[in-house]
Amino acid sequence: MLDRALLGGAPSPELGPVRVRSAVDEVSDRLLTAIAVGDFLPGERLPVERELIQLLRVSRPTVREAIARLQAVGVVEIRRGRNGGAFVRDSWTESSGAAVRHTLLPRWEEFEQLFDLRGLVEGMVAATAARRRRSEDLESMREALAAYLSAPGPREAQAADSAFHQSVRTATRNPQITLLSRDLLVRISLGFPVEPWGKGERTHFHQGGEDHKALYGAIASGEPERAEAIARDHFTISADMIRDVLARVRAIEPS
Template sequence: MDEFTRVLDRALSGGGAPSPELRPVRVASAVDEVSDRLLTAIAVGDFLPGERLPVERELITLLGVSRPTVREAIGRLQAVGVIEIRRGRNGGAFVRDAWTESSGAAVRRTLVPRWAEFEQLFDLRGLVEGMVAATAARRRRPEDLVPMRDALTAYLSASDPREEHAADSAFHRAVCDATHNPQIAMLSRDLLARASLGFPVEPWGKGERTHFHRGGEDHKALYEAIASGDPTRAEEIARAHFTISADMIRDVLARVRDVGRS
């Protein structure tokens, strides 16, 4: 039994591994938990300044809470200036600022108590995404390469972090689609959500250009490996590539720990 099979078997059987859903933080109320979860998601870059948060009904489904809980949590974020509410057809809750004084405490409450679980998820996600990339390299059809190329072009020509974020998501969706197995795509999305505070969105840090350039190089190399039908190379690139997201979350945790000590 290889390393990937052992880790995946432990995760799916529940033997000492994280539960299927991210375990809730034991705080005073569901509103506190949702507020902290949203503040942390914004701090790590799941949602960037100028982006709209998921709509109310989607938050209810993603976080498994009631409508009043979501509304009160959103109200708290609005009160501390992290989001603004826009009315009208294209309205919603939009991120204003990635970081406020309240963010540090929320990040510590959300991440610190279950950091060991996050490290397990980062490890498992690297193994799974390596498998996804290898499978895409074996099964891709000529038409599967078109959306990958388009997303790669969009990523390299992006003019701001939001465009980069969208293009990155499109590229990895295209890789999942090239496996021609919806169950693999669902597993990838589930692990992303579990490692990203319940939201199936890749963390984007503070838009550091070093992460952007490394991501671009990885995307180009991964595309070439899949296009050439090289599963070994594709798996190697993908496993290394997905450490970027883990490193971004580690950076945010280190930042709030430093602030907490000062």
């Protein structure tokens, strides 16, 4: 979608429909990598089968076989029943390194370009929010910020982080800006509209909280230039998490 918005062309083949190698290989590697970078955290349920089919544009048998592979290597467990599904057990296994290499290394130049573009776009989003915010937008930001700072665990913090940034996007009063921001997130997150969360380290949590407070202050006081600078710096957190995962893989590669 971002390709169509910016270039008027077809979706990027790198992060578009799965076509390289076998579809099952690609889907399982994307899921393993997404879990490794923290798109989905331990204890969290993966998107249901129907959502994965829509997000990755593959068939039901492909999704089922890919999930079965993740279960076989111990990354997820399958729970039955009304609230069942595939739940993340561990963010990293012996299979994760190979998946990260297959998924990230061939596209790394594009990822660095996307990180740069995302900083520019999110800076624009924050600046626009600072110019157009209304009282109800600021209330939503305050609620999400309070939920983030009081979050008992990484999954709750991740949800509050998403709510905070959604309230900033809403404050732009332009749905197309929201779509552009979401499409960039999808591309850096391997097809999933979820912010990478690393391993939930407290350092990242603290930095995110300080950035959220500063960003809220700039938007509330109507300072677009300051809001833009804060947002551009803030979104390097996700990029650094993905870089850290790739660095981990390179460090354990055989010499």
